[in-house]
Amino acid sequence: MCFGPIPFLNSSTPTSSSSPGSSCQLDESYKHIFLPTCYLITFLLSLALNSIVLTRCLRQPWNPSLVYMFNLALSDLMYSLSLPFLIASYISRDRWLFGDPMCRLVRFLFYFNLYCSIFFLTCISFHRYLGICHPMRSMRLETMRWVRATCLLVWAVVFAMTSPILLFARTGPLEGSEDIVTCWDDALDADLQRYMPYGLFLHVAGFFLPFSLTAWCYSRVVRTLIRTLRGGVVPGPVPGVTQRRKSIRTILTITLLFALCFLPFHITRTIFLTMRAGGEALGGCRALAVVAVCYKVTRPLASANSFLNALLYFLTKEPWGRAFRSKKEREQTGKGDKKRPTNNGQPWSNFYPQLP
Template sequence: IASSITPWEHNSFSGGRFPEEQGLCHFSEDYKQIYLSLTYSIIFVLGLPLNATVLWLSWHQTKRWNCATIYLVNLMVADLLYVLTLPFLIITYSMGDWWPFGELLCKLVRFLFYTNLYGSILLLTCISVHRFLSVCHPLRSLPYRTRRHALLGAATTWALVVLQLLPTLGFSHTDYINGHVVCYDTTGPKNFDRYFAYGMVLTLSGFAFPFVVVLVCYTLMVRSLTKPEETFMKAGNAVRAKSIRTILLVCILFTLCFVPFHVTRSFYLTLRFLTSQDCQLLWVASLAYKIWRPLVSMNSCFNPVLYFLSVGNNRVRLLQKLRHNKVGEHPAGAQGERPRGGQVWVLSRCSVGKTSSKTLTMTCLNTVVR
């Protein structure tokens, strides 16, 4: 083990060994060639058809998109854009961390990775806030739970994400290490100090703050949903079940994907910034971060599940049409036909009842499900 550590990451060095003459710790990263190639392949095989199917089903949905569908479709677009870049990473890691696609694609792949990551977090935050308002404040929040506000929220999310991630286009670049081209995941050694400051700010604004908002929303929702008499007066059983499913899945996403990734990444970048002399600690931090880096992309496979759990009964009819190769025909709801399960719990003057009137059903949806 070398006596000192230079605080930079080669990121894509064949064989994963640092040159001894540069005074770096020596540890192997040969696992990346198999592990990253295999993991990204699995995510690509699962994520591409799942997200494409959700977008296709949403496009063929006869009902107007409600707020939840608008957020979820934007989520699927972010996932699909990222999933389409995975073949470049699969080829790169299977070839021993050699990047043959040029600097422009290097910047684009890194940019889309973080766009998917922080776009997903912010869109899930929007979904969580919307669900919180519909459960805890169904009447007072009606003016804010509209399609117009959902479209505005999605557009604002994209704008914030792009603005936050524009610096990654400058930090990410290609370089030559021992005779072959690499694509930096973070940045080169000369700019690492600036990248560390940027990375910490991005972690706070893109992850920590939205995570706190999600926790507050779900804490208040759980407190409300565990009071049967209050829940009964505020929302119907269908809304309550849908809210519980949303809470569980979003919590799983943050627990398995976002939280471990940001914890390991922050710890690893901090050790490099502090030029830690403990090579074994740096190796553990590097291993944890690089193992979780592809796993955070598993959100691209979980997000479509959120769609099927959150969107209304129309998805069932669409899936039945798809199974019987009848998608080209008029789906449920066309020509005046009511979708299956047309009777829904509705909120009317803070009481819950059933109605078969089409006008009242639309009012119900606008009141408690929007």
């Protein structure tokens, strides 16, 4: 994530203590190397991997899992397309060269696609929860029409949630350099009190609630898979033991990556916005300087999710549904499998689509 200079922080001088009411001083020169390097790597990997995922999705027969995967890859790809502008801004030491309308658009697209990715990951987790914990209900509810409508609803809801960024984000003078124009990430000082409630709402509705739902869904899925692995639950040997264990590891990996990428960023950004609005009364300059550094360090983690999703798509051995099986294979699996594509009748292994 990227933002303009920190209010009451001077980015050109080293950190030092100051008396109440004076300006905090912070050396932020490291971000002009650290952030553009991280964003450049993210941009290249996300652009390449998600382009391949989208191309291969378009070549396959569609099923609910593939629809969600396509929309996730699309949002991640669109997210990466906003990064070159931010890279150029950081390399220019926070100078914005593209005008105020482009500043607003880039900031909007950055957050819009970030939260679309989070929402689609949540949809995928709920889709897996229904498929494994309530397979009969899933067959009734998750038709292609329903899944497509859900995806359209996600795009519309996230657009409504993030559209105020077009009003708050704008260009403004760089702190300590009135002749240099920068692109502010959240709001100028004059708009900060109005932005704070919206910023906190965006964090809660855009991340914390979806993350809670995702964690709950995957915890129920893991619980169901573990129960099927216990001896005596079903007569005779338990089928698909190896595949179910791999599925559990895949779920844990996805959940941990989700938390690692988004949780530190949203926590530090929430604290940062609160301290910024409260001024030096909330911890003083030194505390704000520490939070600001943590905020900057966690921003590339949130960006990295845009290519980690696609990377898992390639590396995992857990199929999300054999959308690519031949007609002969589908006939051999029976009528039930024709209605709902699974991995040879084993829905617990249905997490990432296999590539041809």
